[in-house]
Amino acid sequence: MSYNSYLSVLLMAATCCSLVITYLSWKRRELPIAISYGLGLLTGAFYTFGYAFEIVSTTLDQIRFWLRIEYIGIPFGTILWFILVLQYTGRQKYINKWVIGFLMIVPMITFISHNTNEWHHLFYKSMTLDYSEGFPLAVLEKGPLYMLHVLYSYSFFVVGMVFLIQMFFKATPRMKKQIAFMIIGSWGPYGFTLVYLCGIIYMPIDISPFGFIFSGVFFLWGIYQFNMLRLAPLALQKVFASMQDAVMVFDLDNTLTSFNQSAVGVIQGLSHQWIGQPAVQLFNSYPVLLAKIVQGPSMASKIQLAGSTDEQFYNVHMSFITDIQHKPAGKMILISNVTEVVRSEERLRDNARQLSELNTFKDKMFNVVAHDIRDPLAVLINLMELMEDDMQDCNGDHEEIVREMGQQIQNTFILVESLLDWFRSQRGGMIFNPVERDLALAVQTSLRLLHVRSESKQIQIISEIPKDTYVYADKEMLDLIIRNLLSNAIKFTELGGTIRLRTEHAEDRIIVSVSDTGEGIPTDQASTLLQEFYPISSMGTAGERGVGLGLTLCREFVRLNGGEIWFDSAPAQGSTFYFSIPTPPEAPTQPPARGGQR
Known part of the structure; x- marks a missing residue:
């Protein structure tokens, strides 16, 4: 059996891993970053799945078919990764339907032009087979729309990397490790693709899909070692147990990572744009809450929040969120409205x-x-x-x-x-x-x-x-x-x-x-x-x-x-x-x- 068959099996395994993580991300879709991360993995899954069958195909028609499967995901992967970076670096305010629609113009052009290439040949000028490796490989002569796709994708990759590097230099030592894994993992698909496109090293096959395997390893390591996406789901288990209480989740550096709908009714102006921002900047109007966030586990009863306009009383409970190894992974503040209890006592x-x-x-x-x-x-x-x-x-x-x-x-x-x-x-x-x-x-x-x-x-x-x-x-x-x-x-x-x-x-x-x-x-x-x-x-x-x-x-x-x-x-x-x-x-x-x- 030739080595392309082994590569196909490896790519299928990567596809399965991507689909599993996509499913886990969908289960945690209450967190916006989990949605963009899961969709990004899904685009990579289309790429690796299609290429796994492309390298074992025997005819040009079969290769064209699997290329169409690959290009269900390829045009949109970079934009989804860029949205994830905006969320991760605290720039959620730039994300809305109009911005996303604008960003998707070139990916849609890429998707349509690839599927209609036989009519205009603007994406691929020509497509032939090469049997030098002992099995047929597609030789593609790139057209102007292909070059537009590459230029567009790498432009956003560069901007996203700048955001991550800026965040790295401003972060605390513990957060720098997590950001470093994000930066290294992001280089997987783009670095491998850049090597393949530049022809620095002779590569008979496209190594870009294997970059997703490299990327997946670092992302998984970051997720499970540094809690990139596990923090909010752990807290949400407690949120569902008491949905009437306001819950806010912070990482160990006191950065807001999640909150529930009840918290919106307690904290004025609270929105998803606050996620990723430090508590010191967000809760200046709530000195009691800020003190609870900074200090260790504590409990305060029947307090009035300084920033509230109505005469409401709350119990505020701050506790640590622990991982499966019982190590602190974040902080959670539980705010219970006890106004009726106080009134009854009065x-x-x-x-x-x-x-x-x-x-x-x-x-x-x-x-x-x-x-x-x-x-x-x-x-x-x-x-x-x-x-x-x-x-x-x-x-x-x-x-x-x-x-x-x-x-x-x-x-x-x-x-x-x-x-x-x-x-x-x-x-x-x-x-x-x-x-x-x-x-x-x-x-x-x-x-x-x-x-x-x-x-x-x-x-x-x-x-x-x-x-x-x-x-x-x-x-x-x-x-x-x-x-x-x-x-x-x-x-x-x-x-x-x-x-x-x-x-x-x-x-x-x-x-x-x-x-x-x-x-x-x-x-x-x-x-x-x-x-x-x-x-x-x-x-x-x-x-x-x-x-x-x-x-x-x-x-x-x-x-x-x-x-x-x-x-x-x-x-x-x-x-x-x-x-x-x-x-x-x-x-x-x-x-x-x-x-x-x-």
Whole structure:
């Protein structure tokens, strides 16, 4: 068997290796450089496969057929290699469909002219057979379009090599080894072809396809020894396990090599043009991330990225990517959005704080209750004992004692009623159900309930609230607010005084005022009256005793309805209590009904 048969077997083996690597590159097609690398190997596979059969062909027609197979890949190999170099050296921004289309013009001319050479002979002027080696070999006389193809290919090869050499001199020592393998591997097809075309050494066969074997050895060594294409696939295994998290992959020199789609939503401006660029240049706006990239494995929780415009919180985890020998091959940053977790924790802290305040409130209220419920009950007991003694001694008039007993019983009843209202509001028993309500009617209802007390002190109550003044509030709470403020006004207004109710509109709410001509609030009490702690109630102008819960309930119920409460007072000049309450929300405008055919 002649040596051309052995060469054919060698070329078939090279073709199989190229196809295997092309398949592996296709599986890793998420990385753009893997696509250009795989397509470049595929063009070489067409070349080696076609030439393997060309050198064992026996007729000129068979050789022409296998040449057409070879030229499926030959015209496009250089351009695909040049695109790979642009990606590898960080010049992805120059790669777009228009640039690629422009670069493919001459390769398409080469492909078409080769397949139509019998019509014009501009690619090959002639094609004959040479039997000097003991088997037929094609002798090709090159035409002008062939020379255009060679000149075009080597022009881009020279430019690509310049880019690689520039990158080599700027790279770190570890990266220089990887780039050196890229440079040496790239010389395989072009160096062998240059030797064959120049005729420096007599070569009866075209040694160009064997350059792909040389190139493949160096590329494979670079891939598996220096992780030229393995870095991103190793990280992508973790990306797929948590696609909602942002993942960015860097080599050991802190150069960005890959990222997933979620990272685009976290890092502003992140695009494939960033791949191949150093982290120091890319992440100046994200000092926290830059620090994580530079340092070793670490974990940071609930941080805000300085470059982000929204208030989002993230967990940032930096870890090493290791190869099959458990040696560091790169770095991976995993960024998890934990905004909802942080918000939930804040809500839990707020709830805990509110519960703590509620417990404090209850403790203080029990102190108030201990005083206010014990004293009137003790008085009732003493009065009852006196009544029993007097009723045994004489049948005199006990009207004063009975009146005092009635007052004390009434105060005790109000205390119990207020306590029930408060407990229902704090324990969820009182359901907050805001409705649209006519404020003037609500005031008149409370005035009827307090008519006896106001008449007994000859107090004139004037309501200047116009009819059809609507508010949006819980009915029971609104009644209690009005009733308590009016009750306090009656309590602290002298005999024959005046109480006046007014309203004022302010944007989307109504401000209600209750003014009296009473004795006013002492300065020492005014500073603490509506604060978080709850003072013991004062005695009224006619000796009335309160229960200490009225204003507390008013404040809580006004707050629940979305309003505020405050007051103005001066000694001997009376007091004015204000509270705001929302107006009814505007009903959505309904479009007029339209008539017409159905």
